[in-house]
Amino acid sequence: MTTPAGRSSTHDVIVDAVKRVLPDLRSPVALHEPSFGGNEWQYVKECIDTKWVSSAGKYVDRFEEMLKGFTGAGYAVATVNGTAALHACLLLTGVEHGDEVLIPALTFIATANAVSYTGARPHLVDSDTATLGVDASKLDHYLRETAAVRDGVCRNLRTGAVIRALVPMHTFGHPVDLDAITALCARWQIQLVEDAAESLGSYYRGRHTGNFGTVAALSFNGNKVITTGGGGAILTNDPALAKLAKHITTTARTAHRWSFMHDQVGYNYRLPNLNAALGCAQVEQLPGFLESKRALAQRYFDAFEDVSGVSIMREPAHCRSNYWLNALLLDRPDVAVRDRLLETLNGLGIMARPVWTLMHRLPVYADCPRMDLAQAEALDARIVNLPSSPFLAD
Amino acid sequence: MTTPAGRSSTHDVIVDAVKRVLPDLRSPVALHEPSFGGNEWQYVKECIDTKWVSSAGKYVDRFEEMLKGFTGAGYAVATVNGTAALHACLLLTGVEHGDEVLIPALTFIATANAVSYTGARPHLVDSDTATLGVDASKLDHYLRETAAVRDGVCRNLRTGAVIRALVPMHTFGHPVDLDAITALCARWQIQLVEDAAESLGSYYRGRHTGNFGTVAALSFNGNKVITTGGGGAILTNDPALAKLAKHITTTARTAHRWSFMHDQVGYNYRLPNLNAALGCAQVEQLPGFLESKRALAQRYFDAFEDVSGVSIMREPAHCRSNYWLNALLLDRPDVAVRDRLLETLNGLGIMARPVWTLMHRLPVYADCPRMDLAQAEALDARIVNLPSSPFLAD
Numbered sequence: 094m095t096t097p098a099g100r101s102s103t104h105d106v107i108v109d110a111v112k113r114v115l116p117d118l119r120s121p122v123a124l125h126e127p128s129f130g131g132n133e134w135q136y137v138k139e140c141i142d143t144k145w146v147s148s149a150g151k152y153v154d155r156f157e158e159m160l161k162g163f164t165g166a167g168y169a170v171a172t173v174n175g176t177a178a179l180h181a182c183l184l185l186t187g188v189e190h191g192d193e194v195l196i197p198a199l200t201f202i203a204t205a206n207a208v209s210y211t212g213a214r215p216h217l218v219d220s221d222t223a224t225l226g227v228d229a230s231k232l233d234h235y236l237r238e239t240a241a242v243r244d245g246v247c248r249n250l251r252t253g254a255v256i257r258a259l260v261p262m263h264t265f266g267h268p269v270d271l272d273a274i275t276a277l278c279a280r281w282q283i284q285l286v287e288d289a290a291e292s293l294g295s296y297y298r299g300r301h302t303g304n305f306g307t308v309a310a311l312s313f314n315g316n317k318v319i320t321t322g323g324g325g326a327i328l329t330n331d332p333a334l335a336k337l338a339k340h341i342t343t344t345a346r347t348a349h350r351w352s353f354m355h356d357q358v359g360y361n362y363r364l365p366n367l368n369a370a371l372g373c374a375q376v377e378q379l380p381g382f383l384e385s386k387r388a389l390a391q392r393y394f395d396a397f398e399d400v401s402g403v404s405i406m407r408e409p410a411h412c413r414s415n416y417w418l419n420a421l422l423l424d425r426p427d428v429a430v431r432d433r434l435l436e437t438l439n440g441l442g443i444m445a446r447p448v449w450t451l452m453h454r455l456p457v458y459a460d461c462p463r464m465d466l467a468q469a470e471a472l473d474a475r476i477v478n479l480p481s482s483p484f485l486a487d
Numbered sequence: 488m489t490t491p492a493g494r495s496s497t498h499d500v501i502v503d504a505v506k507r508v509l510p511d512l513r514s515p516v517a518l519h520e521p522s523f524g525g526n527e528w529q530y531v532k533e534c535i536d537t538k539w540v541s542s543a544g545k546y547v548d549r550f551e552e553m554l555k556g557f558t559g560a561g562y563a564v565a566t567v568n569g570t571a572a573l574h575a576c577l578l579l580t581g582v583e584h585g586d587e588v589l590i591p592a593l594t595f596i597a598t599a600n601a602v603s604y605t606g607a608r609p610h611l612v613d614s615d616t617a618t619l620g621v622d623a624s625k626l627d628h629y630l631r632e633t634a635a636v637r638d639g640v641c642r643n644l645r646t647g648a649v650i651r652a653l654v655p656m657h658t659f660g661h662p663v664d665l666d667a668i669t670a671l672c673a674r675w676q677i678q679l680v681e682d683a684a685e686s687l688g689s690y691y692r693g694r695h696t697g698n699f700g701t702v703a704a705l706s707f708n709g710n711k712v713i714t715t716g717g718g719g720a721i722l723t724n725d726p727a728l729a730k731l732a733k734h735i736t737t738t739a740r741t742a743h744r745w746s747f748m749h750d751q752v753g754y755n756y757r758l759p760n761l762n763a764a765l766g767c768a769q770v771e772q773l774p775g776f777l778e779s780k781r782a783l784a785q786r787y788f789d790a791f792e793d794v795s796g797v798s799i800m801r802e803p804a805h806c807r808s809n810y811w812l813n814a815l816l817l818d819r820p821d822v823a824v825r826d827r828l829l830e831t832l833n834g835l836g837i838m839a840r841p842v843w844t845l846m847h848r849l850p851v852y853a854d855c856p857r858m859d860l861a862q863a864e865a866l867d868a869r870i871v872n873l874p875s876s877p878f879l880a881d
Binding site: 141177315316361368446447 | 520521522523527528531532534535536538540541542543567568569570571595596597600603604606708709710714716717738744745746747748749750751752753754755757758759760761762765829833838839840841843844849850851
């Protein structure tokens with residue numbers, strides 16, 4: 094049993110291990126900072142010099158081509174941020190007012206908000222401890238009690254609503270169990286939308302995340318593996334959906350030399366060329382960032398190898414993770430231990446943080462339909478994210 | 488009467504007059520291009536050098552301060568684009584699912600789309616030929632037949648819906664008749680939201696547009712007076728609304744050192760620091776841009792002074808306009824004459840264009856409630872916008 098004295102000792106040992114990984118402590122050490130060591134300035138300057146900073150320009154096209162090339166997706170559509178990409182993904186899969194959309198309780202609020210924007214309702218799903226993402230097996234059991242496929246759609250038998258889509262999120266860059274999840278979606282006639290906001294550079298069985306569902310969303314926020322300031326992208330392998338994705342994210346305007354016709358309610362979700370220019374320079378450096386991030390993860394593994402009671406999250410089976418955010422996992426859920434670590438590390442200028450507040454614990458999503466969330470609740474009391482900027486490995 | 492021969496002659500005279508204003512014809516001449524002659528490079532480079540490109544950084548704060556200073560508004564909240572600003576403005580004024588929002592039929596589709604995002608319905612209003620914006624007198628007559636104030640809210644007696652807000656748009660930078668419109672809103676208990684996307688640098692009775700209603704939206708798209716690549720802002724003089732505007736545009740996260748709590752459905756609508764840096768450099772040059780734009784408008788006035796059958800739109804009474812887009816007005820509505828001018832000018836590389844398709848003529852908004860739109864329809868057949876970049880005056 095862990096005694097208060099034991100706790101204290103574990104706490105100090107953990108803090109020392111983190112400090113060993115971050116020896117040249119410039120305070121504060123951010124959770125994740127971008128690196129701009131490539132052509133960022135050259136490309137951005139070219140935008141300014143040519144005046145192409147806004148809704149048109151070659152860098153948007155080039156950025157989309159680079160994302161296709163890197164992820165292997167057939168199509169990429171750049172957007173103004175990851176939330177916009179996810180909202181568009183839900184619209185593209187036919188999510189409508191009154192529908193339900195399955196999302197993990199353990200996610201950033203953008204996943205739930207994107208569902209809300211469509212007028213649908215988040216329906217909260219538990220986590221798999223092995224991946225930190227959606228537990229497909231537990232979800233399947235839950236759906237057998239709760240839902241039925243009728244006329245080709247999945248219905249919640251309690252609420253009567255259509256369960257239109259499942260949005261697994263690849264937590265901290267670790268892919269969910271995509272074999273199990275794609276099988277589940279096929280069996281239950283549910284659209285698969287991958288929330289790949291955190292998983293650029295992460296692979297499942299050698300294939301890049303974002304290629305397993307109907308559509309997927311990426312994010313290039315300032316804290317992600319690469320950044321465009323703010324930005325995101327929609328990935329798909331369906332040419333018709335790709336065309337529609339570009340259309341609805343650019344005000345649904347139909348082509349004409351000067352006339353303004355729009356054939357549906359569209360969105361102003363396009364990425365400015367200025368931000369895409371930054372993105373092009375960032376993708377060029379992405380392989381190097383990923384190598385550095387693996388090296389940093391290895392340093393955390395090494396530092397914690399002999400520390401009992403905790404571990405550093407490792408990529409799941411059949412996966413190659415980008416290790417976007419390294420996660421310290423307490424063996425046993427313990428909010429007091431977690432919070433004391435957060436206090437100490439942040440006090441030292443090491444910007445550690447807990448996982449996002451679980452969705453059902455936010456008042457705004459407290460009334461959403463949900464399954465038992467015991468594993469997500471346990472993970473919440475076990476996780477401390479640690480600084481993960483790629484340059485920390487250098 | 489205008490004969491076919493007469494038309495031909497008028498057409499040629501108009502084209503010649505436009506060519507006189509744009510003598511050093513570099514083809515194509517855009518409708519509106521940005522100018523980057525100030526500190527754009529320096530500020531953007533500083534963002535990259537310091538790694539502050541994204542959701543935090545000093546340029547967002549500085550840009551908001553500069554916008555406050557320039558417009559005289561008490562508060563400014565920068566957003567990712569003008570559509571996002573307008574959507575947030577509607578949320579801030581309490582627009583809800585099922586409400587109606589009065590908007591001009593003659594506007595860019597973003598005005599109508601922002602209403603749709605809230606679940607409310609656009610209710611289309613006719614234009615005043617003197618301002619090209621909402622005709623307050625005609626709207627007042629229409630409301631007397633259609634609506635009634637009950638329990639402090641205005642209700643559409645035909646649909647039963649609450650008419651929550653009026654969103655006049657300052658067309659091409661020309662302010663609407665704000666005395667009449669503020670009086671109408673007070674009389675009918677309707678919230679006033681100014682769509683000031685086009686009117687940065689435009690004043691009504693000496694006061695900057697965007698200061699007359701509850702809230703207002705600005706746009707810094709690439710075709711506007713100043714640009715941030717993509718960007719917008721919310722203006723208000725109400726401190727509580729300003730605080731709420733910042734809150735809902737930044738995912739409604741409540742302050743904590745590391746914990747992620749959010750107290751409502753929020754939006755990822757913040758402007759990246761990279762784009763704000765561009766904006767700071769642009770605001771510094773704004774007074775010069777406005778002078779150049781007035782000089783260009785004067786050149787159009789001079790060129791068309793002796794051309795019969797047409798005029799160039801002049802700032803309305805009590806207004807100082809930014810002359811964002813110069814508008815050629817045919818004395819008489821004539822779609823054939825308008826379209827022939829558009830064909831010829833665009834054929835010459837002069838990117839003239841008609842006004843946006845009127846909202847009730849777009850299939851998606853064809854079924855919206857609306858008043859008689861005779862003046863908007865006449866204006867549609869009279870307007871040709873002409874190139875208006877500030878540097879064209881130099």
